[in-house]
Amino acid sequence: MAVIISRFPQRIVPSGRLELKNRMDRTRDKMAIMFLLLLKLPAMETTSGKVLEETYHKWIQYRDDCIRMIDNEPLPQDGLFCNRTFDRYACWPDAPAGSLINISCPFYLPWYDKVSRGVVRQRCGSDGLWELEDNGHVWRDKSECEEEKEVTSQEMWFKKMMVSFRTLYTVGYSLSLFTLVTALIILLSIRKLHCTRNYIHANLFLSFILRAVSVIIKDTMLERHWGRDIMKPTDVSEMLSHQAAIGCRIAQVLMQYCVLANHYWFFGEAIYLYSVLIASVLIDSNKYLPYICLGWGTPLLFVIPWMVMKLLKENKECWAVNENMNYWWIIRSPILFASLINFLIFLKILKVILSKLRANNQSEYPGYKVRLAKATLTLIPLFGIHEIIFIFATDEQTSGFLRYFKIFFTLSLNSFQGFLVAVLYCYSNKEVRTELKRKLRTWRLEAEIVCCGQ
Incomplete structure (x- = not known):
């Protein structure tokens, strides 16, 4: 069963800065997004610097909006479900057990205009836990959010x-x-x-x-x-x-x-x-x-x-x-x-x-x-x-x-x-x-x- 979630909008008006509960989460978030960008951005230093900073600020906005959703959205009333989470790439809402969740590609991606209609997917297992790959990481299909091969x-x-x-x-x-x-x-x-x-x-x-x-x-x-x-x-x-x-x-x-x-x-x-x-x-x-x-x-x-x-x-x-x-x-x-x-x-x-x-x-x-x-x-x-x-x-x-x-x-x-x-x-x-x-x-x-x- 595939469930398309539309509760979390693609773009949200910037809000005031949110205070995180744990400072280490902030530094780990920075490292995660920077690793992503350094793998994807062009090698030209004169351009990548500007794109890097702009992308990072958009990612901060995306993360803050996700944290607010996690804090404010009501919990499901009944049934087994996978918990809402922010995995430093995308914002995932609560998902019914045994469902495939599709959400829009994150808007902070530098190439978002080319993949704005794409989705990233995760599967919620029948046990109420996000499905894992063989290497122990959570399974995620983000092929539609990647840049075109050409x-x-x-x-x-x-x-x-x-x-x-x-x-x-x-x-x-x-x-x-x-x-x-x-x-x-x-x-x-x-x-x-x-x-x-x-x-x-x-x-x-x-x-x-x-x-x-x-x-x-x-x-x-x-x-x-x-x-x-x-x-x-x-x-x-x-x-x-x-x-x-x-x-x-x-x-x-x-x-x-x-x-x-x-x-x-x-x-x-x-x-x-x-x-x-x-x-x-x-x-x-x-x-x-x-x-x-x-x-x-x-x-x-x-x-x-x-x-x-x-x-x-x-x-x-x-x-x-x-x-x-x-x-x-x-x-x-x-x-x-x-x-x-x-x-x-x-x-x-x-x-x-x-x-x-x-x-x-x-x-x-x-x-x-x-x-x-x-x-x-x-x-x-x-x-x-x-x-x-x-x-x-x-x-x-x-x-x-x-x-x-x-x-x-x-x-x-x-x-x-x-x-x-x-x-x-x-x-x-x-x-x-x-x-x-x-x-x-x-x-x-x-x-x-x-x-x-x-």
């Missing part, structure tokens, strides 16, 4: 793809980090390389280093915040507390600053080359100071307002989710502005290079196109020209294959860009290689003199 397979594919992307850009940033640190040491340690051009290169290298470190730290903080294992009851409350999010929020702010600083040192490189080849800009008695203000000072003008708006309007989790895209434009607009100006300067410089090659009658020689192509490819990573490809294809406007391609393209180029810049403007630079060879010869001679003297 959606789950898509989720698994998305998880694997994002893990691959993360591995890709982690490798890229790590490689860039190693080569950039070495290049920075070379530029700063050899005195004959000290000039405005190389000082700007050194600051660009440093901005790449800080960007790589900040991205790695941000990922580590997000994984630490949302990827921790639930080993004891206090882990749940710590995970959902604002105090636990402070570290990843600081990492998020530092990352935004470093990304902006990186783009504005691209801008500084473009302006310097423009001033050398075309017109004098940012020139005063101290040629280096304006570039310092541009590269390290300008990002503060945008990161600080963005941080204030996040604190006042979107103070949730690790500040990784942009609910109101207007606040995100505080960070995005200066990057777009710098990228557009860099692209215009890039075109202007290529025009000047082309005109000089033609003026020297080099356009008649086979190497003409090679030199032009070399100049073009050399300037692209220095100015960050690849940013212009998806400059108008914003995150909210892209979907499907285009979105995945944009993510792959942006992450791969951004992570390996520091490596390319270090190779092009340090290791492959003729002046740097000459001075480095001279320095190595000097060290070798000094070492030989020391050895012979002994």
Whole structure:
């Protein structure tokens, strides 16, 4: 005999907070729902954090409504029945012995809209006890409340793809980090390389280093915040507390600053080359100071307002989710502005290079196109020209294959860009290689003199 129970509604208006009789029940409830969510939610930390907290609060509401029903509903007058209970997944009313009980899928499930017409089932045995499985747990059929297999397979594919992307850009940033640190040491340690051009290169290298470190730290903080294992009851409350999010929020702010600083040192490189080849800009008695203000000072003008708006309007989790895209434009607009100006300067410089090659009658020689192509490819990573490809294809406007391609393209180029810049403007630079060879010869001679003297 199947009995459909409709006494417990699918949605109940939130009520005042109910006091539980036993504090340990509360912590066990937290652990149960968190285990459920951590098994079901996607692997993307930036999204799962928000869904996790919202789902947990809905579960609290569902649990409180169930406790109120258990306390207030009158007991059956006669007959053998299974007792009403809340098993931390669904709310079960009293059930006549020998009956199959169907209740609606719990409304706190993140995918409730897809399973709102489904039911979860339990069987009340003829002895007035809930039927058990062979392993001793209460038998429950919740197949209609699970996500569709097709959606789950898509989720698994998305998880694997994002893990691959993360591995890709982690490798890229790590490689860039190693080569950039070495290049920075070379530029700063050899005195004959000290000039405005190389000082700007050194600051660009440093901005790449800080960007790589900040991205790695941000990922580590997000994984630490949302990827921790639930080993004891206090882990749940710590995970959902604002105090636990402070570290990843600081990492998020530092990352935004470093990304902006990186783009504005691209801008500084473009302006310097423009001033050398075309017109004098940012020139005063101290040629280096304006570039310092541009590269390290300008990002503060945008990161600080963005941080204030996040604190006042979107103070949730690790500040990784942009609910109101207007606040995100505080960070995005200066990057777009710098990228557009860099692209215009890039075109202007290529025009000047082309005109000089033609003026020297080099356009008649086979190497003409090679030199032009070399100049073009050399300037692209220095100015960050690849940013212009998806400059108008914003995150909210892209979907499907285009979105995945944009993510792959942006992450791969951004992570390996520091490596390319270090190779092009340090290791492959003729002046740097000459001075480095001279320095190595000097060290070798000094070492030989020391050895012979002994």
